[in-house]
Amino acid sequence: MGMGEAQPTEEAVLAMWAGILPHSPGPGVDFFDAGGQSLHLVQFLQQVYQRYRVDLEVTELFAEEFTARRAAAVIARAMEADAEVDDLADRLADLPEEEVMALLSDQTVEG
Numbered sequence: 001m002g003m004g005e006a007q008p009t010e011e012a013v014l015a016m017w018a019g020i021l022p023h024s025p026g027p028g029v030d031f032f033d034a035g036g037q038s039l040h041l042v043q044f045l046q047q048v049y050q051r052y053r054v055d056l057e058v059t060e061l062f063a064e065e066f067t068a069r070r071a072a073a074v075i076a077r078a079m080e081a082d083a084e085v086d087d088l089a090d091r092l093a094d095l096p097e098e099e100v101m102a103l104l105s106d107q108t109v110e111g
Contacts, residue, residue, distance in 0.1 A: 010072040016047045017068065031066040054078035
């Protein structure tokens with residue numbers, strides 16, 4: 001993939017930004033350099049939740065320059081973490097209640 005090409009999640013981020021920011025940024029343009037303000041950030045976070053069902057940590061978005069590429073990477077990590085939680089919940093659902101309770105209390109089940 002070339003440097004100017006955007007991945008699907010990055011393209012979705014850019015589309016969200018185009019709907020809320022005063023200036024439509026390209027993949028490498030910082031959110032705030034494109035006119036983003038705190039209200040725009042809140043709107044973006046709401047749209048991310050509606051589309052991907054993930055809550056993003058604002059501090060993670062600001063760890064580096066806040067570009068669409070960076071936002072897409074943060075979304076991808078959040079989706080992976082949610083998938084891991086869902087997988088764990090599915091595995092716990094298959095266990096007998098006493099084993100789940102033992103795991104939650106950090107005890108081992110003798111058997």
